[in-house]
Amino acid sequence: MPAKRTTVRDVRRHNRSTLLSTLFFDGPLSRHDLSRLTGLSAATVSNVTGELAEDGLVVEAGLVDSDGGRPRVLLRVNPQHAHVVGVDVGETGIRTELFDLALTRLTTVDRALPAGTPDPTEVAAHVAASVRAAIEQAGVAERGVLGVGVGVPGTVEQGRTAVVHAQAIGWGGVPLEELIRAEGITPPLFLENGAKTQGQAEMWFGAGRGASHVVIALLGSGVGAAVVTEGNVYRGSTSSAGEWGHTTIVYGGRPCRCGSRGCLEAYVGAGGVLDRYRRARGGRAVPGEDERAQLEHLVAAAERSAAATRVLDETAGYLGAGIANLVNLFNPQRIVLGGWAGLALGAQLLPRIEQATAAHALHHPYGQVSIELARLGPDAVAVGAATLPVAALLERGADPRRQPSSGADVA
Amino acid sequence: MPAKRTTVRDVRRHNRSTLLSTLFFDGPLSRHDLSRLTGLSAATVSNVTGELAEDGLVVEAGLVDSDGGRPRVLLRVNPQHAHVVGVDVGETGIRTELFDLALTRLTTVDRALPAGTPDPTEVAAHVAASVRAAIEQAGVAERGVLGVGVGVPGTVEQGRTAVVHAQAIGWGGVPLEELIRAEGITPPLFLENGAKTQGQAEMWFGAGRGASHVVIALLGSGVGAAVVTEGNVYRGSTSSAGEWGHTTIVYGGRPCRCGSRGCLEAYVGAGGVLDRYRRARGGRAVPGEDERAQLEHLVAAAERSAAATRVLDETAGYLGAGIANLVNLFNPQRIVLGGWAGLALGAQLLPRIEQATAAHALHHPYGQVSIELARLGPDAVAVGAATLPVAALLERGADPRRQPSSGADVA
């Protein structure tokens, strides 16, 4: 594997990327600030930012007086340079959002999916239609869209074209990227597992900001995790890393829908928690029309019901052990607890969860970690998906759509 | 933190590193081969290898006829350019080995440590003495030693100077690097957790060769893992990642020496296995003078004893669940089972372990992984430690000891 061919031109690409990323994440900055932050010389900063401005990627953003000297010109990424679309493909519906390049939301389109096992081609058609709807609603040209990120359930195998494996909904090797492409969507597509896009959103805009080793633990009907190592979402050899929900935590324990026993998901997934609560109530159904309402009922009942308290305490225990496993294996700086069930439980239980984690984790790694609640909520899958094309842009340091005025690749 | 490759000189460093690494791992190669393998132009290969040869890092290694053309000159890393030392600091003794740059072992020095909790200063003195002994035995100048790698029990926090945390032997924040330095060892020191150095050894010379996502699972008295992601040993935010032994696998289960309950180590560590066996025998002690002998007795007894068979089957089950957790979380290409207990058990149980892993892991990641036995045995800690200075050399592409004839850093 030839380690990324290194010619003198790659240096320019790399520096474009560094400067563009710094501007994106650390807001408007003067050329001087950029020089200080990146370690590049003032000459290079001037040269490269000039090129970026020529390409329309960067614009000036006002002046700042510097006491007794020439005022600084602030630069920032041009929010109008392009738009991006993020799609959240859930089991019951599709949410599509359109953003400018600064990831300010401009349009939202919701679409329900028919109940039952979704047909891949049908899903692709719905995705394509809602992407077009979002673009039209925003009054943007399709050519102006940098890329479309799609967060999907299940594992996304990143080959020449992305393929989705989702045992739970009966998708085994669905070539979803090709299917969407076949529906006539022209901008670049970026498919990724929804938990990972949600994790990416927390990293960029939520509780993960500033840290480079983070695990975003997501509790909903299912249980998953997005593992961030050295600032990047960890994928493993075939993109299916982070399947925290199906790690064994009670050997030989409760059966899990994956076919195994004792999985974490069977204990702290919404279904598992509610099932345990139902048993604690002597088999009586939990009030509430769906899992979400039922879980809220459980949390609210904790004040007056010993059974509810016990179930929640046990949940904190299991969850703490599960989190401790993450702490021991990944040694992160931060654990972010999210997902609708995670937020509902965490709001009440966080201290007890921390206590249980401390009891199960080794002292040294536990001493390095803080456990926090997610800031964005489960709706963040779409923004997270929209970050994917932006991340690609920042990494290249150039807009892949236009043939290079300057430093981009030609081959 | 400005990412590295920013000036035009870094390109040279990077290419030196690429070429040197390729020569190191893929044996003697002609300049032509190097050009093909690295994607660098023939001109650059010629230029850079010339420089490397001038620095004494690379030497010619014979000719090879090419049918009908100029014969190729083979190049290889010069094994005589420098020597490296690897030290394995165990709980009962220290093994020190000296290698040439091709990591061929030239000398071995063993030293016992007094029983009981080891005193850090004393250990440092023993390390220094045995390093000196190994150097002297080999008849090498201390200046000729590129570096000394030291594999230690516990977590190594890599700061300005390495600090060791090892709960088990009562080391809390021992500045071992400084202590060894104070004993008058002058070459660069590289401290790392012993499990991680052993994992590195398997990656370079054992069952991990060629793969980039591997978990090396080590079973001995303790249980640990070295996690390799994208070719590098994963450390986490403070180097204590990979504490697989203390992940919870039976919530509320057997007490573990770490103070928690239900840790994997309590079930599949040598002590845990033997304890379960003793109970299965109605409390009678297991024959054998130490854990190693007792475990061998257990494995041998499987043919005739139902109790032994049952204990081993259960062990395979627990271990399979533990390995499945690694598979689900890290999605590796390969799991390497090692450590003295791992090898003793794995020789008999591998099929049953695979079966149990399959039962607990998700289909998709399990389909991507193969489970193999380690090839090197537990003695590999020292070689693994010795790879550390070599890895540093390959990464720099230049010998840090000598002031640059050419492309090395000056600051």
Place this chain on the structure above:
DNA sequence: CGACCTTGTTTTAAGTCTTAAACTAAGCCC
């Protein structure tokens, strides 16, 4: 045995890139 072919390695000339240093720009203060 010498012209010609093949393959490997080195030299040459061109082009890209960063940087230090000199230089220009734009404000304040007296």
Place this chain on the structure above:
DNA sequence: GGGCTTAGTTTAAGACTTAAAACAAGGTCG
């Protein structure tokens, strides 16, 4: 206006890679 300070640009030099040409060293074959 002259000095002073800070921001940003231009210039000249040096480091690198590369394609192409040149050179090296063997074989083949008439």
